[in-house]
Amino acid sequence: MTAQLIDGKAVARRVREEVGRGVEKLVADGGTAPGLATVLIGEDPASEVYVRNKRRLCVEAGMQDLHRHLPGDVDQDAVAALLDELAADPAVSGILLQLPAPDHLDSEALITRIPAEKDVDGLTTANAGLLAQGRPGLRPCTPAGVMELLAEHGVELSGAEAVVVGRSVLVGKPMAQLLLAKNATVTMAHSRTRDLAAVCRRADVLVVAAGIQGLVGADAVKPGATVIDVGIHRGEDGLRGDVEFDAVAEVAGAITPVPGGVGPMTIAMLLANTLTAAKVQQGFGD
Amino acid sequence: MTAQLIDGKAVARRVREEVGRGVEKLVADGGTAPGLATVLIGEDPASEVYVRNKRRLCVEAGMQDLHRHLPGDVDQDAVAALLDELAADPAVSGILLQLPAPDHLDSEALITRIPAEKDVDGLTTANAGLLAQGRPGLRPCTPAGVMELLAEHGVELSGAEAVVVGRSVLVGKPMAQLLLAKNATVTMAHSRTRDLAAVCRRADVLVVAAGIQGLVGADAVKPGATVIDVGIHRGEDGLRGDVEFDAVAEVAGAITPVPGGVGPMTIAMLLANTLTAAKVQQGFGD
Numbered sequence: 001m002t003a004q005l006i007d008g009k010a011v012a013r014r015v016r017e018e019v020g021r022g023v024e025k026l027v028a029d030g031g032t033a034p035g036l037a038t039v040l041i042g043e044d045p046a047s048e049v050y051v052r053n054k055r056r057l058c059v060e061a062g063m064q065d066l067h068r069h070l071p072g073d074v075d076q077d078a079v080a081a082l083l084d085e086l087a088a089d090p091a092v093s094g095i096l097l098q099l100p101a102p103d104h105l106d107s108e109a110l111i112t113r114i115p116a117e118k119d120v121d122g123l124t125t126a127n128a129g130l131l132a133q134g135r136p137g138l139r140p141c142t143p144a145g146v147m148e149l150l151a152e153h154g155v156e157l158s159g160a161e162a163v164v165v166g167r168s169v170l171v172g173k174p175m176a177q178l179l180l181a182k183n184a185t186v187t188m189a190h191s192r193t194r195d196l197a198a199v200c201r202r203a204d205v206l207v208v209a210a211g212i213q214g215l216v217g218a219d220a221v222k223p224g225a226t227v228i229d230v231g232i233h234r235g236e237d238g239l240r241g242d243v244e245f246d247a248v249a250e251v252a253g254a255i256t257p258v259p260g261g262v263g264p265m266t267i268a269m270l271l272a273n274t275l276t277a278a279k280v281q282q283g284f285g286d
Numbered sequence: 287m288t289a290q291l292i293d294g295k296a297v298a299r300r301v302r303e304e305v306g307r308g309v310e311k312l313v314a315d316g317g318t319a320p321g322l323a324t325v326l327i328g329e330d331p332a333s334e335v336y337v338r339n340k341r342r343l344c345v346e347a348g349m350q351d352l353h354r355h356l357p358g359d360v361d362q363d364a365v366a367a368l369l370d371e372l373a374a375d376p377a378v379s380g381i382l383l384q385l386p387a388p389d390h391l392d393s394e395a396l397i398t399r400i401p402a403e404k405d406v407d408g409l410t411t412a413n414a415g416l417l418a419q420g421r422p423g424l425r426p427c428t429p430a431g432v433m434e435l436l437a438e439h440g441v442e443l444s445g446a447e448a449v450v451v452g453r454s455v456l457v458g459k460p461m462a463q464l465l466l467a468k469n470a471t472v473t474m475a476h477s478r479t480r481d482l483a484a485v486c487r488r489a490d491v492l493v494v495a496a497g498i499q500g501l502v503g504a505d506a507v508k509p510g511a512t513v514i515d516v517g518i519h520r521g522e523d524g525l526r527g528d529v530e531f532d533a534v535a536e537v538a539g540a541i542t543p544v545p546g547g548v549g550p551m552t553i554a555m556l557l558a559n560t561l562t563a564a565k566v567q568q569g570f571g572d
Contacts, residue, residue, distance in 0.1 A: 129415025132463075133455045159480045167466060169419045176474070177418075180453060183478040185485060188462070192469040194445045199471060 001249035004153075006228070006256045011152045012145075012264035016061055019271045023062040026275070026284060034093040034278030035064035036120070036271075037086045041079065041105070042072030047098050054096065054267055061271050066092055072102050079105060083113040093278035094120030096270065117280060120273040122174070131177050138273050143175035145265025146207060146228050147182070153254060155205060155226050158183035163203035165189045165196070165242070166210040171230055175207055196220065208242040217244045224253040230262050287535035290439075292514070292542045297438045298431075298550035302347055305557045309348040312561070312570060320379040320564030321350035322406070322557075323372045327365065327391070328358030333384050340382065340553055347557050352378055358388050365391060369399040379564035380406030382556065403566060406559040408460070417463050424559050429461035431551025432493060432514050433468070439540060441491060441512050444469035449489035451475045451482070451528070452496040457516055461493055482506065494528040503530045510539035516548050 027033055036058045040051045055065045068082060079101075086092045095118045101107045111119075116126035122140035130137030150157065162184040166172035172188065180186045189199045191210070200206055200220035208216050209230035221227060231242030241258030249255050256262055279285050313319055322344045326337045341351045354368060365387075372378045381404045387393045397405075402412035408426035416423030436443065448470035452458035458474065466472045475485045477496070486492055486506035494502050495516035507513060517528030527544030535541050542548055565571050 125415035125419055125421065126411065127415070128418040129411035129413070132414040132418045132459060133411055135411065159478050161480075173418060180474055180476075183476070185473065185475050185479040187471065187473040188466055189471050190466075190469070192445050193471040194447075 001246070003227075003249045003252040004254040006149055006153055006226075006254050006261060008145075008149060008256060008261040008264045011149055012268040014152075015148060015265070015268040016057060016271055019268070019275050020061045022275045022279075026279060026282070027062075029284060031278070031282045031284055032091070033062055033064050034274045035066045035091045036094045036096065036274045037066040037068060037089075037092045039068050039070070039079075039082065039086070039095065039097045041070045041074060041098070042102050044100075047100075051098050054270060057267050057271060058274070061275075063093075063271070063274060064091065074105075076105055076109070079110055080113055083110060087113065087115050087118060090281070092118065093281060094118050094270075094274040096121050118277055120270055120277055122273065123170070128169070128174070131174055134181060138277060139178065139269075140170055140174045141266045141269040141273065142171050142209075142230060142262065143178050144269040144273075145262060146175060146230070147178050148265060148269065149228065149256065149262070150205065150226065153226070155254070157205065160184045160204040161187070161202050162205040162207070163187045163189055163200055165193075165200065165206070165208045165216065166230070168209065168211075171209040175209065179205070179207075210242050212242055213240050214244050215242045216248065218247040218251045221248050221251045223251055225251075227252045227255045228262060229256050229258050232258055232263060287532070289513075289535045289538040290540040292435055292439055292512075292540055292547060294431075294435060294542060294547040294550045297435055298554040300438075301434060301551070301554040302343060302557060305554070305561050306347045308561045308565075312565060312568070313348075315570060317564070317568045317570055318377070319348055319350050320560045321352045321377045322380045322382065322560045323352040323354060323375075323378045325354050325356070325365075325368065325372070325381065325383045327356045327360060327384070328388050330386075333386075337384050340556060343553050343557060344560070347561075349379075349557070349560060350377065360391075362391055362395070365396055366399055369396060373399065373401050373404060376567070378404065379567060380404050380556075380560040382407050404563055406556055406563055408559065409456070414455070414460070417460055420467060424563060425464065425555075426456055426460045427552045427555040427559065428457050428495075428516060428548060429464050430555040430559075431548060432461060432516070433464050434551060434555065435514065435542065435548070436491065436512065439512070441540070443491065446470045446490040447473070447488050448491040448493070449473045449475055449486055451479075451486065451492070451494045451502065452516070454495065454497075457495040461495065465491070465493075496528050498528055499526050500530050501528045502534065504533040504537045507534050507537045509537055511537075513538040513541045514548060515542050515544050518544055518549060 122138045127137045162179040167190045197220040207228045213233040229241035229243040239259045408424045413423045448465040453476045483506040493514045499519040515527035515529040525545045
């Protein structure tokens with residue numbers, strides 16, 4: 001392979017260490033260690049693994065783990081009441097409702113109960129509006145992590161052609177806004193895009209978040225482009241992304257692996273958001 | 287000229303007539319005629335003209351004109367108190383704060399006092415978030431008017447290449463979201479875009495909202511493209527747009543004139559938003 005490998009594990013570690021130092025400074029300045037309330041409903045094994053990792057790294061960064069676990073048959077009102085309690089609790093800097101919630105619950109209605117200033121996942125409509133209007137707010141963790149990877153690798157964004165494949169509320173749409181804020185010319189491509197490979201080939205920076213394994217091959221990549229693969233798929237031969245890694249690595253200038261690329265950044269940015277939220281709430285905001 | 291002319295005056299008239307029939311139906315169904323509260327501060331002559339037109343067409347559509355005029359030296363608290371009063375008044379379906387407000391006032395802070403469901407200009411962060419997340423809400427009037435023009439002229443958007451020039455919170459950014467929601471492949475271009483003409487030449491649908499007179503010439507337009515000019519500039523030889531009309535009209539398939547293109551649509555969509563807001567507030571929502 002000729003492309004430079006973008007090492008998400010290393011960047012994520014650096015971000016987490018910075019958060020750890022930020023927590024120490026907050027406490028030394030007279031503040032309180034940030035508290036992260038992860039809310040897990042039921043016993044989904046994958047969700048349990050995700051939440052366990054978030055809690056572990058939260059503690060490692062010097063924050064308070066304020067985890068709450070509800071039974072899988074809990075009703076809407078009980079979850080709402082818990083979220084209201086966490087919203088009112090000054091020890092809770094950030095609230096993360098682990099998704100997907102069980103089918104009998106209305107996740108969207110639950111998320112609206114999380115105050116914007118504690119919405120460390122950046123999921124609420126309020127934070128989406130702040131991002132769209134270019135105002136300060138908590139940004140969704142995965143696209144924020146991609147921005148961190150691009151910054152760490154010195155990728156020039158101003159005036160660059162950026163193409164985002166996928167338009168989810170969680171990743172694709174906020175990704176486009178964040179790239180636009182850095183003065184890239186941004187194209188939003190998706191399942192209805194006519195000639196996806198041709199559109200992708202325009203990109204100096206290509207972010208693929210379509211959720212389709214191997215969607216982007218070497219024919220869709222301009223030589224020298226930076227390729228960020230947000231996809232993650234578990235197959236018989238291990239984890240794979242939305243990008244055909246081996247082939248694209250021969251064309252791209254830089255590329256994220258799967259695993260070890262974007263994945264580790266998501267939790268790192270969650271911790272960074274929790275610190276930011278705590279500082280604002282405690283009057284230590286920038 | 288070879289391009290088809292997109293007649294905004296005619297489409298705006300049709301929309302206003304539809305709103306008028308919608309108001310009649312709402313009243314016949316037992317509801318109340320929608321009320322639009324335009325808030326004008328000071329004596330700016332251009333703002334006075336805009337507000338007068340809005341009030342006149344509001345009455346013409348059968349709505350209540352609930353105009354409020356404040357002196358130019360009013361303080362922030364007094365404007366805030368008025369907005370709170372209008373927010374609480376059930377006769378007021380929509381609130382429009384005419385901008386720009388005098389320099390000594392903080393317009394952003396004032397706008398946040400307008401409840402999302404009465405924000406008929408679609409300016410609030412709440413409505414920007416609803417748009418970004420693809421949820422129902424009140425959309426900014428000018429981009430909503432552009433969508434109406436495209437629909438009226440049967441412009442195919444699904445899979446089309448759309449380019450939006452300009453990234454303002456009021457026009458460019460919501461415009462891109464609305465085109466994306468109709469399944470266009472959308473590129474957001476702006477002052478930092480490297481080769482603007484080349485990017486624009488990709489467009490099947492080109493919306494120019496850059497605020498720079500004559501920015502887009504014939505070299506930036508693909509033959510047969512639909513060109514929408516949001517710009518409006520008052521020069522010695524009358525009103526002009528962001529597009530070099532005479533030259534581009536020889537290349538484009540369809541084009542909006544300035545004046546008489548996008549301009550008349552903005553008020554028409556304001557009235558449509560006011561009717562929508564009234565119906566939702568009165569329990570006649572779709």
